[in-house]
Amino acid sequence: MEIEDRLPLTVDADTERRRWTLGAPPGVLGRPVVAGGTVYLPVADGRLAAVDPDRGRVLWCSAPLTEPDSARPVPVGEVVVIPVQREHGRCGYVALDAVTGTVRWRRIKSDLHRVAAAGSTLVLWNNTYDERGKIAGVDALTGEVLWENEFDRIWRLLVRGERVILDTGGLRALEARSGEELWREGYGSGYGSPLPGPGSPQPGQQGTDDAAVFHAWKDGTEPELSLRASDTGEQLAATRFPRRALRHFSRPPVLLDGGRALFAQSYGRRLQLYAHSGLTAAEPLLEWRLARWRFTSFSEDPVCVADWVYAVAGRRDQVYAAQCGGGSGPRPLPVTAPDGRAVTLPRTVAGPSHLFLSDGRTVAAVRDGRVLWTTATDMYDSWPVPLGSDRVLFSSRSRTADRYRLHCADAETGRRLT
Template sequence: MSLGVGDPEVVGEYRLLDRLGSGGMGVVYLARAASGRQVAVKVVHSQFAEDEEFRDRFRQEVAAARRVSGAYTVPVVDADPDAERPWMATLYVPGRTLAEELAERGPLSAARLRRLALGLAGALGDIHRVGVVHRDLKPANVLMAKDGPRVIDFGVSRAADGQALTVTGRVLGTPPFMSPEQLNRPHEVTAASDVFSLGTLLAFAATGYGPFDADSPYLTAYRVVHEPPALAELAQPLRDVVARCLAKDPARRPELPELVEAFTGLPTRGPVRVATRGAAAGGAPGRAAGGAAARAGGAAGAAAGTGRARRDGAAADPAGSSTGGLASGAAAGGAGGRAGALLRWPRGRWPRRALGSLASLTALGLGCGAFLLFGPDDGVRTSGPVGRGVRAAALPDGWRPWEVALHPSGVTPKAGPAGTAGLGEVFDPQCVARETRLFCGGMGFPTVRLDARSGRLDWRTDALSDPAEMASGSQPIGVRGGLVFVHDSPSEGRTRLVALDAESGEEVWSRQVSDSAEAAIAGDLVLDSAPGDGAITARHTATGEVRWSYPVPPGQECSPAGHAGLPYALCWADDGESDTTLVRRLDRASGAATELAHLRNVDEPLGTDGGDLLFLRYQDRDGAPYQSLVRLDAVTGKRHEVRMPRLALGHGSLAGGRLFFVQSSGRVTAVDPRSGRTLWSSLSDVERLGLPSVSTREHTVYLCNGSGRVLALDLRDGGERWQTGPRSADSGFGMSMETSAVLRVDGALVASASDGTLFSVDPNSPDPGR
């Protein structure tokens, strides 16, 4: 498009040549630098330039885009966020957006879809590697260049420094391609959100409709949060891969290395869609034909009666036209695009067009809980000791409350809280969950698999651990690619890393490892410490074959760690006196080490938050509060310390984006990991609690102690919601302080007592008949 009246001739040092397009955020121009290089220049609309908050968001976009570089993204070459009309220049890459491609040519072939999937996974890898979450991955933000797809427009991204500008009463993104957590807890979005959007985008590219499409963005958002995706038309193996990406729980979505492996196996020939009974022409199975319109962010729509996408024009936006709250416009050139859906209203006021009325909400099964979806952060609070009706996920099909006893001789049903199985002994069960399967191990008994819906034993591996050996035990550390990985110590001085088939329990491979360090999983690598020299060895999860080995420097001891899919070595001087931790990031491909920091007086890392590794720094281990939280940039090694409050005492952990300090007295303190501010501190009468488990949707933190007593606290103020009775007369010997935890299996809770009692309860009815 030629330049029009009112378009500038020059922006910065770039002479404008043509208009590439206009979106909700600004106009994108083709321009030429003095050197002759062509660039795409995005200039913010004048009505936004005076909005300081908008300028802040534009600065965030520029900062996020500058950090990202790679074969599948478009680099920023220049920007001026403080200009009269802020602008940003990126490398110009000729090509149409995926939205335009789909509108013009319809769904992609198998070969093009495979190429798109691999390219987008590569782009997200580049984006996430520098601690940025895109948060608006949709067809309008994918540029189909000749050398592969490019991801563009970081307008609503969240950078690792946490400067997200999703404020109270606003939801940023495009509903058909947003993740559940982006809709109902936008301040806690992680890289897993982009994986969900990727799954939605691939389904759309293969079929021409989104798996959650509905007649309005509000209904679409409801389906994203509450309903399963419509994937019946996708052919295998694409359907299974997309379904895993669309798991409601972010923790259940595959990591990018695993996705790359899955995408590599996609066929390049044959159909990507299959015929389904009852599918409306041109529509999604099980959806109204009119509601199956393709929500491509501004360019694609479903053609009624043909099943083919048609061209609607650059400004068409079926998602935006159905509500006045959505910004419309098309992505353009190599950098442009609209800002995504922006739903906003003043605090305490509700838009009449949101869904009409409270009666409409109730008819849809939303009830007052709908206010939690789009409303202000301080919206309607549930009342009562249990918080009935605030359920993050449905209970698994066929679930019922159950209780079993785990011990060396087997798994048996256990009735009542005062059962005697294992009484007087501490088995300290440790479990990991995958869908409705539980993998549990502990001191003196082998790893078992149970059905989380009924407590039924599926299999046990008697080859692991030895009940006759006091020091024996097996501990599941994670599940990847159909394998469950177990750290097994059949006897003192003998430790193995074992990979079991998750379906049958049969041993797939095992390797002898050091008994001085735990194993860890990082993407498609499992890390262990070699016996003898202690070298950190990275193995392929599927085969156990060595990818690389990192030799421990002389005079040091090192332990492997995996955080956010990346491998690390945590090392200490072998002098018995040093309190310095050497943090090294290991290259996934070669094992080459990058020295990130030397940290004195810190515990092992709590995990990651916004691209930072978190360490608690102590001043005195003898009951004194933690001194500070060290935030270590996992890419640059840049360090920032946050002073901890006086109640930062006991066992520290990271859950739901918050720090929790749990004292043996029953006091639980929540702290903001960015500011160090105490959010609340609650003293309960449940002593020696274990690790917290957070449900932000239910506004609840769950904890359990060694006797199996479960405590639910209000996540917002620490008030007690409910507590159960004990499941065992034995509360253990102190080991449960750091290990007992509450797991989520869809809408159910699973917890354990230190004597080997394992049980499941409904958080909306946690203690029936007790």
């Protein structure tokens, strides 16, 4: 057992299996987030701790920050940038040294409330309806403003390597370090809007995609998903989608691993999954309609893990599962806690290999449409956080309620150190 300096934390670790547990008094630990291969953990007094993901050791703890948004750290080179004092349409930023946690620079609150990392540059922008779309490049190490620009509106932003792809009513690309415009294509929806690819669930975040290409979605009478070169904007390939089949869907698709596109419409609880990679016409893989009543909805957006699609719907938020190409529709997925009670009102968290469920007091893991394990946490606010493909983070409370614990557990079995 090791006592960490400056924080009332205890650490138990199994370094061979890369499992560990942090213990602390009530009110010390917040909800963890994984970014850039490090676990960031909010602790008491507005501080942020960086935790070694393999040993559970606290690497550093920052000084108190003013209203930090610890759920959205942005690692960029030698620093990690934390939004602070966030409100609708406005935000400030603090850059912490990635090795020591000391403050490198601060930026006062402004209307540039969206942030993304592009190489050694921090890209800040806004997408509010009542203001023009402003964008700036900031040196990640110093906080120096490198360039600024302004458009009528920035509808979407996507980072590909050192390039920033924008939808400003037409597609255009900027060089992240200089702000120089590399290319521009037309104006209007006919040119599509850039889409985050697999591994990029948040707009503006770099994922596992090839930096040389990006996808763009064009809606309208001829829906089309195109693959484009990020350095020139040239269309390399395109896949057509059936307009009649998509008439109920108002949002662009979510791109998944394996060259698949997922469409979901909350009202009516509709879902469709298509294969698109290397095809001129998309091929349907799965279609759901869980309710015939108009004013029914999914409790949250459906998710896809491996070859299974999961959705939560109904009065008691029943979990449904269906296998892509399995030939059958969705089926209810019963989730039962160790004491025999059904887990109600669950939220879903998709990992690389598992789906994790929680109702705040119980955590469960699902793989291939089957519940692998459930465990009680005795906490109201205990939401799982995937750590790679084989581990998961979640919190629990001791039976005497005088100790809170953050577990790094095995994703397949739920085994953890106590």
